[in-house]
Amino acid sequence: MQNNISVRIVVLLTLLSAGACKKFVTIEPAPSLIKTERIFTSDKTALSAASGVYIAMRVGPTLFYNAGMTLYGGLISDEIIPSNPNSDTRAFFEADLVANNTTVTGFYALLYQVIYRCNAALEGLEGSHSLTPGLKDQLIGEMKFVRALQYYYLVNLWDDVPLVTTSDYQVNATLARTPMTKIFEWMEVELKQSVSLLQPEYPSPGKVRPNRWAALMLLARLYQQEKKWDLLEDVTTNILRSGAYSLVPGSSLQNVFAKNSSETVWELASPNETQLVGDATIFVPVSPTVRPAYTLSPGLLNSFEPNDRRGQVGTWVGKNIVNAIEYVYPRKYGQRTLIVNTSPTEYKVVFRLAEAYLLRAEARANMVEILQAQADINKIRERAGLTESAADNKELLLAAIAEERRHEFFCEWGHRWIDLKRTGMSDIVLAPLKSKWQSYDVNFPVPEKELLYNPYLVQNPGF
Template sequence: MKIKFKLISFFLLLTGCHSFLDVQPELQVDEAQAITNASTAEAALNGLYNRLGSDGYYGSNFQSLVYLSGGDIQWTGSQGAPQEITARKLTADNSYVSAAWSAIYRTILQANYLLETVPTLADPLLTADRKNQIQGEAYALRALSYFDLVRGWGGVQVVLKATRTPSDNTGITRGSADDTYSQVLKDLTAAEPLLSATTNRNKVTRKTVWALRARYHLYRQEWDQAETYASKLIEDSNYKLAKPYSAFFANNAVATPESVFEIAYSNSFKNGNYNWWLPPALSGRREWAPNDKLVALLNDPNVGGNRKELIAQTSPPGNLWYGKLYYRTPLGTDPAYVIRIAELYLIRAEARAQLGKTAAALADLNAVRDRAAVPAAQAATRDALLLAIETERQVEFPFEADRWFNLIRTGRVATVLGITDTTKYVLPIPNSEILADKALVQNQGY
């Protein structure tokens, strides 16, 4: 793939800075100059997190593909690329798709450099434990990257070696979705023993891996393991559902006990989501907006409850609804939420429902509903529970890139959104990548 088969500059490798990503993402230098000691290894690890939070990935484009595909978010602007997404007319030249694909593979590329280079360093400041931690974080973030690729595009090319020359890693054929999921599990399994079992909401720890494994096993319909790994977090007193719902994001809150893993931003490393959600009066463009259906659900005291704090209206005469999860001053300093404890409760609820543990599943679902100040659900059968959990996810994570993938994995997208063409359940591979690598085959239907 073109973006993977270029070497990256020393500064770009270490920082992952937004301005350089946007302007000149494919500069080439000798990679051997980049990670040579403890300080450059630490800088490169920070750059890996910046890659994860870049505009193309969790800072905007990847999330927007899910928002705009899921049926609850409308596009109010005039650009062609997002209009294609909401109109279900995606093409392989869509710039949002290309930006997300490239950003995810850049994240994988940086993880590969760390995994190959850090074990060889002989700096006394880089202890064995610290080397393990860095490698564990790289494995886990590579796992997350491949997980997001397989959710979005199906089976992909699995690249596990660093790219030191433009010809490296060319000619790799696409694996199946099962192959890609298998690599996700391999990386999570490799990461777990290398990481400390501490609580850190902005960096990967062993607990982060447990949370990602719970999500992984849910997608693979491995209910026992999904329940087991979700329980590890739920039973940890360091994590709890924030009350009221807005407590995890309102009043400039960061890294609350609600968060298992969130990406931190700052004045020099900004989260681009605010620009698309906030109205012009609040220095945004409001080109992603909750549609009438979602507004009604969030404002329904029996469904949304206090989750209505996620949205607000502009002043008359416009009276336009907008999302306010991303709102902070300075602009762009909001966290991006990768996984919260609420998701672990709903993962365990679904796993338990599938295992026939109806009462326990209902208790997990109602824990999330209680936090949102909505009446307890009364679902008494497996099917009723699964539908209740689906609706709960819809109003619990409307601005966290969940809805589309959730409907795809449960086989509900045709019923809920009316999309019966199964070729549209995955995204197109960017045309530029197809042209650059003859081994890369386009998804059917594009």
């Protein structure tokens, strides 16, 4: 009974939220209450329930998936500086987080809310015997992929976390933290199933629902975390050889993040076709005479090679001069306003092809495939307007890849924060920059209220 009630609640919520966006499906949810047993007997209502999961990702608290991970990941690492820090941004910038920080609490809550929605949808989908088989497989593959993505961020921000795979609140309320290695093992199984269920083609117009290549991109990130270099090379080679994507030319670098870019593997749509990508509204000033709310750190700016297009004004960075002072800010997304009766020209890019090249380069460097790793790095350097890499051994290649990742993915999904933690470089890089930095700051604190709700949870060390 508990499971049925939980499923009914979450599916109703997803159906109601799905009515605000027709980008994922072309139907309206039923205007009245729909019984749970009917939700997954119709292809249309099953699609509507699944689409609500994506909408929840873009409209949840603190907007983790809209710009939150980029903003706060950039603040707590070494990418951006707040112009007028409030208590929240200062806490991240100074690495002075506490267990009742509202943004940390919001991130944790949203990721688990999406997991809960995925669990409920999977229970309904797997128990259905009346959906079109191909659609059923597709939706199960999508929900498994999305659920695994939440855990990718959870373990990278908190390390060990509860592994929640049911919609039963009574079970979930008493779960202890699962070791990160066990979550990785579970994710690998889930993502392999997702890859087998999803098709290479996108199931709807555009790239707003995941296909097989999106699932393989997340699987590649997992193999990187697990240091399974041979598997990482195989997966990324499959993506790169698919012919489904191509790097945007260096002469058009500002178009990398345009909707349906040739480089995009998966993107999150606006939930209602009026919401712009938060990276633009947060980072891009309203006029050339306004001081940006956030500027790129001197360390990041000075790390770009002189001819690197990625660090030049007009591509992925912007510049305002206010009172004779230059302010350089991130500008990967540029649509700051929306013309009436038009749709956004940008969606939030989650995975793109450049990452596959640098993931494969890292795998090849670790397997001492020097020439092959160089070739992958040079694909990205050439697009950036740079000469070929001079790195010619494993250690130099790994250092070169780390720099390319820093410049390719700055102010993008907290890649820098995750990379520093993953490679054990957080103390070395961040301790000199943040007076309050402690080694335990590589993890966020478990939200205080979660510890109160669940007596089986324990706090991360240091908090």
